[in-house]
Structure formats: C-alpha cells, structure tokens
Amino acid sequence: MAFELPDLPYAHDALASKGMSKETLEYHHDLHHKAYVDNGNKLIAGTEWDGKSMEEIIRGTYDKSSVAQNGIFNNISQLWNHNQFWEMMTPDQSKMPGELESAITDSFGSVDKFKEDFAAAGAGQFGSGWAWLVKDADGGLKVTKTENGVNPLCFGQTALLGLDVWEHSYYIDYRNKRPAYISNFLDNLVNWENVASRM
Numbered sequence: 406m407a408f409e410l411p412d413l414p415y416a417h418d419a420l421a422s423k424g425m426s427k428e429t430l431e432y433h434h435d436l437h438h439k440a441y442v443d444n445g446n447k448l449i450a451g452t453e454w455d456g457k458s459m460e461e462i463i464r465g466t467y468d469k470s471s472v473a474q475n476g477i478f479n480n481i482s483q484l485w486n487h488n489q490f491w492e493m494m495t496p497d498q499s500k501m502p503g504e505l506e507s508a509i510t511d512s513f514g515s516v517d518k519f520k521e522d523f524a525a526a527g528a529g530q531f532g533s534g535w536a537w538l539v540k541d542a543d544g545g546l547k548v549t550k551t552e553n554g555v556n557p558l559c560f561g562q563t564a565l566l567g568l569d570v571w572e573h574s575y576y577i578d579y580r581n582k583r584p585a586y587i588s589n590f591l592d593n594l595v596n597w598e599n600v601a602s603r604m
Contacts, residue, residue, distance in 0.1 A: 406456060407446045408481075410439045411488055419496035424589040429577045437573050438487045445480035452477070459485045460558055467559040472552060482554035486535060490569055495596035505601040509538075512546035519548070520591050526550040527570045527587040536587070538566040540604060565603045566595065 413434055418427040449455050454462045459481055466478035474482075501509075506516060513519040519538070527536035530550040537549045539562040546565070549557065557564040568590055575586035 407450075408442055408459070408484060410434075410442045411491070413491055415496050420494065420594060423496065423593040424578065424586075425494075425594060426578050429574070432577065433569075433574055434487075434491065438484070441480045441484040441487065445477070445484050448477045448480060454481075459488075463556065463558050467555070469559075474553065474555070479554050482556055482558075485558070486554060486556050486567060486569065489564060489567055492599055493566055493596055494590075494594045495599070497596075499595060499597045501597040502601040505597060505604065508546055508604065513548075519546075522548040523566075523568075523591065524584065524587045527568050528584045530570050533571040536568045536570060537562075537564055538600070539564055563603060566600045 413430065417430045417434075420430065421427050449457075449462065454465065454477060457465070462477065462481045463485060466475055466481070468474055468478070501516065509516055509519045513522060523536055523538060526548050527550065530536060530552070532552065534550060534552045535554075535556065537551065537557055538546060539549055539557045540546055542561055549560075549562070551557075551559075556567070568587065570583060570587070575583060579586040579589075
C-alpha cells in the first residue's frame with residue numbers, strides 16, 4: 406500500500422505568530438514533504454520494500470558505510486522524519502511535563518543545558534540534516550545530529566524531538582540565521598507533551 410502525505414495537525418498559518426510562516430509550511434509540507442512521499446512510493450513500487458512499514462524500510466536500507474544513501478532510504482527516511490516533525494510542534498502554549506523535565510535534568514544537568522546542547526548540534530550540523538533528542542537503548546537521553554535524512558531509527562534509538570535544519574525549513578523566515586530558527590523552535594514551537602509521550 407502506498408504511503409500518503411499526512412495532513413498537518415494544525416492550519417498552515419497556525420504557527421505564524423510563533424515564528425514559522427504560512428509560506429514556510431506551504432513550501433515545506435505541501436511541496437518538500439509531498440515530494441518525499443511521491444518519490445518514495447515510485448522507488449519502492451515492485452521491490453522487496455513494497456508493503457513494508459517505513460520503519461522496516463529505513464532500517465533495511467540504511468548503509469552504515471556510506472554518507473551517500475540510496476534513493477529509497479533518502480525519501481522514506483525523510484518522509485518519516487517529517488511525519489514526526491509536524492507533530493513535535495504546536496500552535497498552543499506547551500509546558501514541559503514533569504517526567505520529561507526530570508529525565509532531561511538527570512541526563513544533562515538542567516533544561517537550559519539540554520537546550521544549549523541541542524542548539525549547538527543543530528547549528529553545528531554541516532549542510533543538511535537534523536538535530537535530535539533521543540532515548541538510547543539504556544534509557545538515557547542524549548542529543549545527536551544526523552546528516553541528510555538519517556534518523557535515530559538507524560541507530561536503535563527512540564526519537565523524542567527532532568529539528569529539521571535543511572535550509573528549506575527556515576530560509577523563508579530566517580534567511581541564513583539558522584541559530585535564530587533553532588532558538589525560536591525551542592522557545593516557542595515545541596510540543597513538549599508530544600515529546601514526553603514518546604518516552
């Protein structure tokens with residue numbers, strides 16, 4: 406069964422007052438995300454991956470030895486990444502639940518230190534990629550960054566929070582100011598209840 410582009414969990418203009426414009430969401434969701442869906446479906450049609458879950462395809466096509474992944478991996482991984490990304494943001498006020506705050510404090514020393522590490526990962530990712538808060542197999546939390554479409558599934562980790570740092574995610578609103586985009590994401594856009602639900 407072919408993958409479909411999920412609807413945004415809010416209107417295209419719902420995040421505009423919080424630093425992510427309607428135009429960005431129209432380009433990012435309706436064009437970029439849709440392209441991953443369309444290209445991924447074309448590439449898996451008639452292959453061993455046809456009918457498999459996104460997670461199975463990502464784990465099965467990830468090449469640990471190469472930064473240059475194959476087309477199936479790139480498109481299906483980016484489809485999965487974006488499906489998570491929209492849910493990790495909210496137009497509403499969001500307060501970090503106590504269990505998440507405790508887990509972050511245990512792993513990083515404080516919420517502020519976590520945000521500092523996350524922002525550094527996103528700003529320091531050379532070229533296209535993602536910054537992540539993940540839960541490791543041992544249950545501990547850590548910040549990681551990945552190139553292109555690579556995501557925590559490739560390393561047996563659980564993605565709690567992910568931030569797209571490809572230029573298409575911020576250039577309309579922030580031009581080349583990636584750190585400002587990251588700071589706004591952490592301060593205004595994160596759906597902390599969604600993050601906590603992933604633990």
